[in-house]
Amino acid sequence: MSEAIVSETATGEAGAGTRMNMIQAINSALDVMMARDPDVIVMGEDVGYFGGVFRATAGLQAKHGKTRVFDTPITECGIVGVAIGMGAYGLRPVPEIQFADYIYPALDQLVSEAARLRYRSGGQFTAPLTIRSPYGGGIFGGQTHSQSPEGIFTHVSGVKTVIPSTPYDAKGLLIASIEDNDPVIFFEPKRIYNGPFNGHWDRPAENWSKHPGGEVPEGYYRVELGKAAIVRPGEALTVLAYGTMVHVVKATVEEMGIDAEIIDLRTLVPLDIETIEESVRKTGRCMVVHEATRTSGFGAELASLVQERCFYHLEAPVERVTGFDTPYPHSLEWAYFPGPVRIGQALKKILKD
Amino acid sequence: MTVDAKRANLPPLSLHVPEPKFRPGDAVDFTEVAVPPAGAQSRPDTAADPSSFHELAYTLVRVLDENGQAVGPWNPKLDPDTLRKMLHDMALVRAFDERMFRAQRQGKTSFYMKCTGEEAVAIAAAHALASDDMCFPSYRQQGLLIARGYSLVQMMNQIYSNKGDDLAGKQLPIMYSSKEKGFFSISGNLTTQYPQAVGWAMASAAKGDTRIAATWCGEGSTAEGDFHSALTFATVYKAPVILNVVNNQWAISSFSGFAGAEATTFAARALGYGIAGLRVDGNDALAVYAATLWAAERARTNQGPTLIEHFTYRTEGHSTSDDPTQYRSAGEPTAWPLGDPIARLKAHLIAIGEWDEERHVEMDRELAEQVKVAQKEAEKNGILGHGLHQPLDSLFDGVFEEMPWHLREQRQMMLDEEEASGRPWARKQ
Numbered sequence: 001m002s003e004a005i006v007s008e009t010a011t012g013e014a015g016a017g018t019r020m021n022m023i024q025a026i027n028s029a030l031d032v033m034m035a036r037d038p039d040v041i042v043m044g045e046d047v048g049y050f051g052g053v054f055r056a057t058a059g060l061q062a063k064h065g066k067t068r069v070f071d072t073p074i075t076e077c078g079i080v081g082v083a084i085g086m087g088a089y090g091l092r093p094v095p096e097i098q099f100a101d102y103i104y105p106a107l108d109q110l111v112s113e114a115a116r117l118r119y120r121s122g123g124q125f126t127a128p129l130t131i132r133s134p135y136g137g138g139i140f141g142g143q144t145h146s147q148s149p150e151g152i153f154t155h156v157s158g159v160k161t162v163i164p165s166t167p168y169d170a171k172g173l174l175i176a177s178i179e180d181n182d183p184v185i186f187f188e189p190k191r192i193y194n195g196p197f198n199g200h201w202d203r204p205a206e207n208w209s210k211h212p213g214g215e216v217p218e219g220y221y222r223v224e225l226g227k228a229a230i231v232r233p234g235e236a237l238t239v240l241a242y243g244t245m246v247h248v249v250k251a252t253v254e255e256m257g258i259d260a261e262i263i264d265l266r267t268l269v270p271l272d273i274e275t276i277e278e279s280v281r282k283t284g285r286c287m288v289v290h291e292a293t294r295t296s297g298f299g300a301e302l303a304s305l306v307q308e309r310c311f312y313h314l315e316a317p318v319e320r321v322t323g324f325d326t327p328y329p330h331s332l333e334w335a336y337f338p339g340p341v342r343i344g345q346a347l348k349k350i351l352k353d
Numbered sequence: 354m355t356v357d358a359k360r361a362n363l364p365p366l367s368l369h370v371p372e373p374k375f376r377p378g379d380a381v382d383f384t385e386v387a388v389p390p391a392g393a394q395s396r397p398d399t400a401a402d403p404s405s406f407h408e409l410a411y412t413l414v415r416v417l418d419e420n421g422q423a424v425g426p427w428n429p430k431l432d433p434d435t436l437r438k439m440l441h442d443m444a445l446v447r448a449f450d451e452r453m454f455r456a457q458r459q460g461k462t463s464f465y466m467k468c469t470g471e472e473a474v475a476i477a478a479a480h481a482l483a484s485d486d487m488c489f490p491s492y493r494q495q496g497l498l499i500a501r502g503y504s505l506v507q508m509m510n511q512i513y514s515n516k517g518d519d520l521a522g523k524q525l526p527i528m529y530s531s532k533e534k535g536f537f538s539i540s541g542n543l544t545t546q547y548p549q550a551v552g553w554a555m556a557s558a559a560k561g562d563t564r565i566a567a568t569w570c571g572e573g574s575t576a577e578g579d580f581h582s583a584l585t586f587a588t589v590y591k592a593p594v595i596l597n598v599v600n601n602q603w604a605i606s607s608f609s610g611f612a613g614a615e616a617t618t619f620a621a622r623a624l625g626y627g628i629a630g631l632r633v634d635g636n637d638a639l640a641v642y643a644a645t646l647w648a649a650e651r652a653r654t655n656q657g658p659t660l661i662e663h664f665t666y667r668t669e670g671h672s673t674s675d676d677p678t679q680y681r682s683a684g685e686p687t688a689w690p691l692g693d694p695i696a697r698l699k700a701h702l703i704a705i706g707e708w709d710e711e712r713h714v715e716m717d718r719e720l721a722e723q724v725k726v727a728q729k730e731a732e733k734n735g736i737l738g739h740g741l742h743q744p745l746d747s748l749f750d751g752v753f754e755e756m757p758w759h760l761r762e763q764r765q766m767m768l769d770e771e772e773a774s775g776r777p778w779a780r781k782q
Contacts, residue, residue: 041559067559073589078548078582085489085552085566088537091559093552105578112542113549119751121530121538122520126754158752181754226757270757 015219025167044096100135115158148292166213172223198251237285371610392425421704470668473694489550509731517734547583573604593652623660635665
């Protein structure tokens with residue numbers, strides 16, 4: 001992400017910048033919000049004393065106390081249900097689901113309760129929760145540590161879905177999510193917790209130290225929900241991506257020398273449709289990239305929206321590059337993952353027409 | 354020897370599928386339902402260790418005896434005014450239920466659910482709780498709203514989804530919500546309110562508040578996973594919450610055996626979690642009151658949660674969409690050994706010289722009139738199906754705090770449909 005875009009979307013008293021990876025940025029967002037608002041509480045499996053299996057909540061319990069940062073029993077429906085009750089009391093809970101693959105036991109509480117509480121109660125009760133959960137593949141997580149279930153939540157009215165792709169955005173978007181009065185599903189792409197990923201799993205891993213998105217202010221700032229970022233301006237085609245895939249796409253188009261305009265959606269619902277429309281009308285071509293399985297994935301919604309709204313500007317069919325319609329495999333991970341080769345072939349195809 | 358050879362002499366396994374004692378047409382005999390004498394149950398200290406509740410989780414706490422006297426250590430020794438107010442509130446719930454049931458049959462609304470026979474469960478609890486304690490009810494605790502003085506007209510407005518409806522016509526009838534009365538928004542999804550109540554109680558404790566939470570579910574709904582999650586959270590954090598299980602013997606057409614009642618009691622479920630468990634005669638308003646007061650004191654003094662099983666009977670159908678004669682004996686409601694909660698409290702008040710038949714008849718007449726007046730008032734705001742009571746452009750309100758572009762677009766699509774239909778609908782002011 002360019003510095004220009006960073007300064008354009010951020011608001012707040014950010015303070016001095018420092019280098020952070022995405023875990024540190026998330027930890028900083030939680031710390032900042034707990035210091036600002038006594039009603040913010042953090043809860044989840046292993047988040048308290050231990051500081052989380054990914055260290056996202058490290059040090060928070062020691063600093064803010066056990067009644068504000070605490071470990072929970074292993075029951076996802078309980079975690080989300082309890083958080084809804086806390087929200088009804090007047091708190092602003094930030095529960096963690098250890099892996100997005102384990103959010104399903106909480107689906108009833110999320111879909112039937114949190115998402116519709118404001119609507120069904122005529123606004124008397126609300127669910128100002130932010131549910132954080134590591135998601136996505138690329139870490140040899142196999143079937144139940146790799147899934148990308150965002151399409152399940154974008155289908156639910158009343159929930160916002162947010163996915164950052166840099167430490168800077170992770171902190172600013174998380175702060176905005178916590179302050180939002182609607183329930184937010186905040187999926188953290190765990191493949192890029194420690195560094196951006198170019199899709200080349202056989203090359204040394206990068207870290208955030210040289211990436212502009214790794215420069216993170218220590219204080220309070222927001223990256224507003226519902227606003228996409230143009231990660232790379234270009235003319236040849238528009239690529240819509242989020243999370244890890246933003247970096248894989250960016251590396252691929254640069255390796256291939258393609259002048260693609262890459263849009264990091266950042267918020268899936270509500271979607272920044274204006275930025276998408278403007279870009280596709282300019283380029284005439286659109287490709288959607290996500291890790292999640294293809295059929296009924298969020299890419300289908302994006303392709304449909306682009307088709308409806310930019311039909312007369314399109315010079316080629318909207319292309320979808322996604323995970324396959326299978327459970328996430330362990331040993332064949334890199335055959336499954338939509339990496340540089342699959343993206344590259346799709347780029348050639350869409351540009352040929 | 355092969356495994357097959359070793360098993361050759363074993364009888365085949367058989368699957369046990371529970372069956373209720375009585376089906377339509379059967380004569381009912383409830384003598385197997387154990388009803389211990391009133392007053393015989395011990396009343397432990399509210400700080401007692403949860404491990405000491407075995408007996409109380411399997412018996413029935415009872416206060417009102419066969420002669421209408423209040424007896425034993427659980428007698429809450431209420432003054433006559435409170436007793437009469439509880440009797441009044443229970444009778445009002447019944448009058449309300451009867452009128453609204455009829456309104457559904459008359460086509461004035463789509464749906465209704467009575468709580469006939471279970472009035473003591475909600476009314477006595479509401480009297481024992483502080484008015485600002487938070488309730489997370491299921492759909493059969495309308496008595497909480499009535500005891501807390503919520504307007505009958507507002508309840509009916511909700512039932513009619515009319516223009517006076519606080520919930521803007523968005524909810525199925527009887528799914529009330531009143532933040533002001535500490536009555537959490539009712540959900541159609543069973544037992545989801547259980548962990549929510551525990552979370553509310555945890556928040557109250559974390560903030561150093563003095564308010565507690567109470568929640569209710571039916572015995573059928575105890576089978577939901579949320580029940581287990583809630584009890585686990587409640588015990589882990591010693592949450593100041595009262596977990597009520599209304600065991601009315603029936604979950605629509607399924608008898609309580611399908612929730613596990615053949616093997617144990619619902620109060621006994623508390624014991625495995627390290628939660629105090631009380632099993633109470635749910636048709637004895639004084640027992641319900643005393644148990645709730647006891648549990649409230651336990652919660653308020655940081656001794657943790659209590660689970661109360663209210664042993665009662667669902668006298669009528671599950672809802673206006675249900676015909677109980679299809680699956681249970683018509684003789685059950687009248688044969689139920691714990692009687693009727695209103696009749697029993699009335700008998701008590703008469704026995705202590707604080708009430709009489711004439712006053713009761715007069716009260717019932719007044720309550721019927723009060724409900725009728727409220728109904729007329731509510732119907733001025735419209736009944737379901739008579740016109741379009743909610744402004745058309747309110748349909749998208751409240752999905753989010755602020756309406757995103759895609760909902761604004763869909764709202765416009767709906768307004769265009771209205772124009773195409775040639776039937777103009779009302780708009781917001």
